[in-house]
Amino acid sequence: MVAMTRQIARRTLVQGKNQKKPLLASHVFRLFDTWLLAPGADLFSAMKLAAISLCYAGFFRFSDLMTVQWQEIRFESSHMECFLEKSKTDQYREGRWVLISRVGGDRCVVQLVERLIHFGCYASEGPGGLIRNIVSSPVGQRVCSSCPSYHTVNSWFKEAALLLGLDPDQYATHSGRRGGATRAANVDVPDRLFKEHGGWRSERAKDGYVRLSPSHQAPLKSPNISAMATLTAKTVSTQPFQGQKPGTSGLRKKVTEFQKPHYLANFVQSTFDALPQDKVKGATLVVSGDGRYFSKDAIQIIAGIAAANGVGHIWIGEKGLLSTPAVSAVIRNRVGAGGKKASGAFILTASHNPGGPHEDFGIKYNTDNGGPALESLTDAIFEGTKTIKEYKTVDGLPEFDLTKIGVTEFKGPEGPFAVEIISATEDYVKLMKSIFDFGALKELLARKDFTFVYDALNGVAGAYAPAIFVDELGADPASLKRCVPKEDFGGEHPDPNLTYAKHLVHDMGLGAEVPDTIPEFGAAADGDADRNMILGKKFFVTPSDSVAIIAANAEASIPYFKSGLKGVARSMPTSAALDAVATKAKLKFFEVPTGWKFFGNLMDAGMCSVCGEESFGTGSDHIREKDGIWAVLAWLSILAHRNNGSEQLVTVEHIVREHWKTYGRHYYTRYDYEGVESDAANKLMAHLIEQQGDLAALNKLVKATNSAVAEVEKGDEFEYKDPVDGSVAKHQGVRFLFKDGSRLVFRLSGTGSAGATIRLYIEQYQSDESKLGLDAKDALAPLVDVALAVSKMKDFTGREEPTVIT
Numbered sequence: 001m002v003a004m005t006r007q008i009a010r011r012t013l014v015q016g017k018n019q020k021k022p023l024l025a026s027h028v029f030r031l032f033d034t035w036l037l038a039p040g041a042d043l044f045s046a047m048k049l050a051a052i053s054l055c056y057a058g059f060f061r062f063s064d065l066m067t068v069q070w071q072e073i074r075f076e077s078s079h080m081e082c083f084l085e086k087s088k089t090d091q092y093r094e095g096r097w098v099l100i101s102r103v104g105g106d107r108c109v110v111q112l113v114e115r116l117i118h119f120g121c122y123a124s125e126g127p128g129g130l131i132r133n134i135v136s137s138p139v140g141q142r143v144c145s146s147c148p149s150y151h152t153v154n155s156w157f158k159e160a161a162l163l164l165g166l167d168p169d170q171y172a173t174h175s176g177r178r179g180g181a182t183r184a185a186n187v188d189v190p191d192r193l194f195k196e197h198g199g200w201r202s203e204r205a206k207d208g209y210v211r212l213s214p215s216h217q218a219p220l221k222s223p224n225i226s227a228m229a230t231l232t233a234k235t236v237s238t239q240p241f242q243g244q245k246p247g248t249s250g251l252r253k254k255v256t257e258f259q260k261p262h263y264l265a266n267f268v269q270s271t272f273d274a275l276p277q278d279k280v281k282g283a284t285l286v287v288s289g290d291g292r293y294f295s296k297d298a299i300q301i302i303a304g305i306a307a308a309n310g311v312g313h314i315w316i317g318e319k320g321l322l323s324t325p326a327v328s329a330v331i332r333n334r335v336g337a338g339g340k341k342a343s344g345a346f347i348l349t350a351s352h353n354p355g356g357p358h359e360d361f362g363i364k365y366n367t368d369n370g371g372p373a374l375e376s377l378t379d380a381i382f383e384g385t386k387t388i389k390e391y392k393t394v395d396g397l398p399e400f401d402l403t404k405i406g407v408t409e410f411k412g413p414e415g416p417f418a419v420e421i422i423s424a425t426e427d428y429v430k431l432m433k434s435i436f437d438f439g440a441l442k443e444l445l446a447r448k449d450f451t452f453v454y455d456a457l458n459g460v461a462g463a464y465a466p467a468i469f470v471d472e473l474g475a476d477p478a479s480l481k482r483c484v485p486k487e488d489f490g491g492e493h494p495d496p497n498l499t500y501a502k503h504l505v506h507d508m509g510l511g512a513e514v515p516d517t518i519p520e521f522g523a524a525a526d527g528d529a530d531r532n533m534i535l536g537k538k539f540f541v542t543p544s545d546s547v548a549i550i551a552a553n554a555e556a557s558i559p560y561f562k563s564g565l566k567g568v569a570r571s572m573p574t575s576a577a578l579d580a581v582a583t584k585a586k587l588k589f590f591e592v593p594t595g596w597k598f599f600g601n602l603m604d605a606g607m608c609s610v611c612g613e614e615s616f617g618t619g620s621d622h623i624r625e626k627d628g629i630w631a632v633l634a635w636l637s638i639l640a641h642r643n644n645g646s647e648q649l650v651t652v653e654h655i656v657r658e659h660w661k662t663y664g665r666h667y668y669t670r671y672d673y674e675g676v677e678s679d680a681a682n683k684l685m686a687h688l689i690e691q692q693g694d695l696a697a698l699n700k701l702v703k704a705t706n707s708a709v710a711e712v713e714k715g716d717e718f719e720y721k722d723p724v725d726g727s728v729a730k731h732q733g734v735r736f737l738f739k740d741g742s743r744l745v746f747r748l749s750g751t752g753s754a755g756a757t758i759r760l761y762i763e764q765y766q767s768d769e770s771k772l773g774l775d776a777k778d779a780l781a782p783l784v785d786v787a788l789a790v791s792k793m794k795d796f797t798g799r800e801e802p803t804v805i806t
């Protein structure tokens with residue numbers, strides 16, 4: 001008895017110490033993405049992936065894995081069956097069969113094994129083990145007859161851990177078996193099946209493998225502190241990474257950069273260090289995003305660091321999803337249990353940049369007004385990232401089930417810590433209903449002659465579109481396109497403009513081929529649903545016109561603005577269409593640098609109600625972010641108002657043309673040169689500033705290029721002094737202002753993740769009624785020529801054409 005107790009105690013102690021960490025489902029998924037689905041994947045990476053994913057899915061130990069004979073595997077339509085011998089010397093083959101399901105899609109273990117056997121040409125080698133060594137030669141890789149040693153397979157697990165940004169010391173062959181078993185326990189696989197699958201004789205043996213999530217450990221209705229999982233603090237040593245300066249809207253880099261061990265953690269810890277401590281200790285934080293690839297891992301990492309830094313509660317949108325405007329709405333409006341309000345948010349998005357294992361990820365911090373952090377804070381975060389030596393996190397945090405709305409509570413190192421999964425749509429839909437007249441919008445959508453299409457470009461707007469357009473406003477579900485949010489946005493560029501929203505552009509009759517039936521109204525959103533593009537039948541509304549038209553019609557069409565606008569604002573490169581509306585309506589007007597945060601200060605001070613940017617951003621003071629769905633509802637409201645009682649449909653095109661008649665037209669276009677070498681882009685900008693030094697010489701060049709173009713009256717770099725806090729933002733774009741009011745603006749994008757993007761904005765005002773209907777391309781051709789000559793665009797960049805024209 002004594003001996004037995006001693007033995008158990010020793011085992012328990014040793015086990016606790018050496019026990020390796022379980023792999024998570026998301027880890028295995030990511031290994032599929034990197035070792036099988038990414039370009040460059042080869043036979044060797046497929047072999048490593050097969051070994052690891054089989055240990056996970058079959059709960060295999062190393063010894064089990066090595067007994068799987070490829071020729072004995074039975075492939076069925078719903079699963080595969082692997083035979084595990086009890087031992088090599090077992091004459092009666094009293095082994096057991098392990099069944100592994102097909103899960104469909106690209107990340108299916110069964111499909112992987114089938115492909116491995118096929119491409120590895122196992123049949124030509126004769127019977128033998130499934131997991132083999134691979135030899136590489138100049139003619140390629142091939143599966144050889146020998147099987148890898150324990151040491152080799154163990155090193156594959158460590159390599160996987162490193163790739164996933166985990167500590168390799170904590171992962172080994174048992175991490176697969178433990179991970180699979182933990183996952184099964186947490187999704188309530190019945191005990192009998194579970195034990196059989198893993199070949200465990202006793203409950204005890206099985207339980208030793210499983211890390212239950214707290215909802216399983218503490219199934220009590222009311223939180224019972226003694227039943228809560230305990231999170232233990234730990235400090236992790238790290239080193240600074242170069243270049244963690246947040247851009248116009250947060251830190252954006254390739255996913256592979258964010259996957260580097262400690263990369264994200266450094267930024268998050270630096271944010272906590274830069275924040276006033278009352279916004280951290282015991283505070284409630286929102287952590288969510290557009291659902292792009294790496295979001296789920298990021299949520300786990302941030303939650304651990306938040307708990308260790310003393311955050312009290314985090315709100316995560318269902319499935320990790322919250323659009324950027326919805327985050328702003330949650331911060332400003334959501335009141336949780338006990339009157340909790342959020343003090344800020346980590347928004348996980350790279351906005352309109354593509355997503356996926358080899359594309360972009362991003363993170364930005366929004367403060368308690370619901371808007372992006374101001375420069376003083378982002379500068380402090382950046383400073384922190386330059387010197388960081390360690391960060392805090394916790395052990396014991398389980399992988400969250402993001403699909404289940406509810407609260408999980410923990411004993412955190414600094415006090416109680418709770419993770420709450422909230423509805424992604426509830427707060428936002430409520431806010432929209434308080435702003436617009438949904439009854440009037442419903443009537444518009446019910447008109448037989450009004451047809452509508454909404455394209456979420458596979459971004460997070462897809463989570464909101466059914467709730468708003470279909471459930472609330474009665475739109476036909478078929479009018480929603482690409483409204484299922486995807487981690488990689490379906491491999492497309494989730495940017496609503498004439499180039500990237502190509503399916504919508506085609507459907508609206510603006511493509512090369514014109515369809516037979518075209519909807520009256522079309523709109524699209526970007527990845528995180530803060531941008532919008534508005535289209536009429538065969539008609540594009542420039543974002544600069546869009547904000548001007550919304551401002552001109554807001555008071556009459558939108559209940560939220562019924563007592564008038566407090567003021568309006570636009571970013572500097574946006575056309576002056578809004579200025580014309582402000583002048584006529586005698587509204588306060590502001591021209592701010594690019595970046596939504598500049599509007600926030602004006603709105604907080606009650607100086608601005610409606611604002612917009614040429615970069616497909618439009619919004620109002622209902623939140624502190626631009627808002628893609630809000631802009632669509634604003635346009636529908638204008639249409640509903642104008643069509644109230646009208647027998648013949650007043651269309652988008654009617655409204656815009658009428659606006660031009662009243663205010664004149666600001667012809668406008670933007671040329672983007674993406675992926676330019678940074679050095680070349682900087683030289684071009686320096687050259688432009690030099691040109692401004694000698695206006696006489698500059699005007700000679702202008703006239704020589706096209707004598708019809710007016711003379712440049714002034715050239716400068718835009719500088720902004722915030723009227724609220726007096727802060728000054730310099731070098732915000734190089735401007736050339738012409739005598740007839742035309743403008744050329746050059747600036748470097750602040751949102752790219754690699755190289756530089758040069759943006760060239762071209763604008764010309766026209767009030768002559770006979771010249772309002774030209775094609776913008778024709779109207780602006782002379783100014784475009786001047787812009788290219790003045791900037792020596794081709795000489796500096798080697799580019800004949802821009803990447804995108806809008």
Ligand SMILES: O=P(O)(O)OC[C@H]1O[C@H](O)[C@H](O)[C@@H](O)[C@@H]1O
Pocket residue numbers: 248249351571594595596597613615617748749750751752759
């Ligand atoms: O710096 P750029 O690439 O031109 O992007 C500019 C845009 O970036 C983000 O989308 C910001 O939220 C916008 O406010 C800004 O207009």
